[in-house]
Amino acid sequence: MSAADLSTDYLGLSLRSPLVASSSPLTGDLEGLRRLEDAGAGAVVLPSLFEEQIEAESLEVDRMLETGAETFAEAPSYFPEFEDYQTGPDRYLELVTRAKQALEIPVIASLNGTTPGGWVEHARLIEEAGADALELNLYLVAADPALDATTLEQRDRELVAQVRAAVSIPLAIKLSPYFTALGHFARGLVEEGVNGLVLFNRFYQPDIDLERLTVTPELTLSRPEELRLPLRWIAILREHVDVSLAATSGVHRPQDALKALLAGANVAMMASALLRQGPGHLRTVALAMAAWMQEHEYESVRQLCGSMSHRAVPDPLAFERAQYWRTLQAYTGHFQV
Numbered sequence: 365m366s367a368a369d370l371s372t373d374y375l376g377l378s379l380r381s382p383l384v385a386s387s388s389p390l391t392g393d394l395e396g397l398r399r400l401e402d403a404g405a406g407a408v409v410l411p412s413l414f415e416e417q418i419e420a421e422s423l424e425v426d427r428m429l430e431t432g433a434e435t436f437a438e439a440p441s442y443f444p445e446f447e448d449y450q451t452g453p454d455r456y457l458e459l460v461t462r463a464k465q466a467l468e469i470p471v472i473a474s475l476n477g478t479t480p481g482g483w484v485e486h487a488r489l490i491e492e493a494g495a496d497a498l499e500l501n502l503y504l505v506a507a508d509p510a511l512d513a514t515t516l517e518q519r520d521r522e523l524v525a526q527v528r529a530a531v532s533i534p535l536a537i538k539l540s541p542y543f544t545a546l547g548h549f550a551r552g553l554v555e556e557g558v559n560g561l562v563l564f565n566r567f568y569q570p571d572i573d574l575e576r577l578t579v580t581p582e583l584t585l586s587r588p589e590e591l592r593l594p595l596r597w598i599a600i601l602r603e604h605v606d607v608s609l610a611a612t613s614g615v616h617r618p619q620d621a622l623k624a625l626l627a628g629a630n631v632a633m634m635a636s637a638l639l640r641q642g643p644g645h646l647r648t649v650a651l652a653m654a655a656w657m658q659e660h661e662y663e664s665v666r667q668l669c670g671s672m673s674h675r676a677v678p679d680p681l682a683f684e685r686a687q688y689w690r691t692l693q694a695y696t697g698h699f700q701v
């Protein structure tokens with residue numbers, strides 16, 4: 365049997381490998397991006413440009429313009445200087461353009477926001493800068509007791525619709541696992557015209573420093589066990605939505621990526637593993653995946669994709685509630701005191 369074909373389709377793009385480098389500091393500069401491409405990444409997702417960064421910049425420009433207008437009668441002559449002003453969002457667009465020039469593989473840009481507004485205009489600028497696709501990260505801690513799930517989901521849908529209307533490049537939505545009825549919400553996003561779902565965003569949990577008595581925003585890298593959550597939902601959603609699916613959270617080893625694809629993901633994304641082991645880890649993972657596929661007589665990733673999804677396995681309930689009871693029955697460990 366010839367070598368396994370690792371190519372896959374994601375968001376309508378043809379990728380040479382299902383291993384994608386997800387947003388992280390590694391994808392934030394050209395050197396990291398080139399190393400990821402050299403190590404075999406199928407695509408790269410740039411770090412997110414945040415709604416807050418865009419809004420802060422526009423407030424700052426407004427403030428400078430107002431100060432100028434009060435001080436000098438001929439203030440409009442200042443405008444060209446402001447246009448050249450190097451800001452976070454401008455630098456981001458520059459990164460998109462330079463990444464596109466430097467790389468052969470698709471470059472996916474990322475926006476992170478929660479409320480519809482003027483900042484969404486940046487989706488269009490990102491498209492103009494040359495991104496092959498856009499990932500929108502809906503990162504929200506639903507902390508306001510006055511807002512119910514329907515209201516929050518409706519807001520998310522409106523935001524997605526706004527971004528969808530702003531761009532014609534493929535659009536993926538990066539979701540958190542904390543939706544009350546994820547299947548229903550995912551279907552709603554597909555109705556808004558998105559091309560893919562990225563499951564799941566990792567929430568960075570604050571911690572408490574017992575000595576200083578301060579709240580510390582702790583950022584810990586993931587562990588492979590964390591793949592279980594996206595694995596279940598990818599297996600379930602694969603049968604219900606006809607869009608690309610990406611697994612993110614806990615993809616560290618070849619077996620993690622293979623499981624994600626078997627469940628129904630088109631790509632397996634990696635951040636923590638690459639930050640820990642370096643971009644070269646992609647090569648090791650791809651080689652071991654290809655060897656496993658050959659041994660198990662899979663010719664291609666396309667053949668593998670979804671072959672163990674919710675409906676494809678003999679016991680679909682294994683992905684649902686029934687498994688909980690069975691798992692408790694089967695537990696043989698000892699309680700630790």
Ligand SMILES: Cc1cc2nc3c(=O)[nH]c(=O)nc-3n(C[C@H](O)[C@H](O)[C@H](O)COP(=O)(O)O)c2cc1C
Pocket residue numbers: 386387388389410411412413474476501538564565566583584585586587612613614615633634635636637639
């Ligand atoms: C240091 C760091 C920075 C990250 N920055 C972003 C970001 O800007 N936008 C985003 O959508 N995800 C970001 N992520 C999340 C990752 O893209 C990924 O979804 C998450 O870490 C889970 O995948 P992993 O288990 O492979 O790390 C970041 C993760 C890390 C560790």
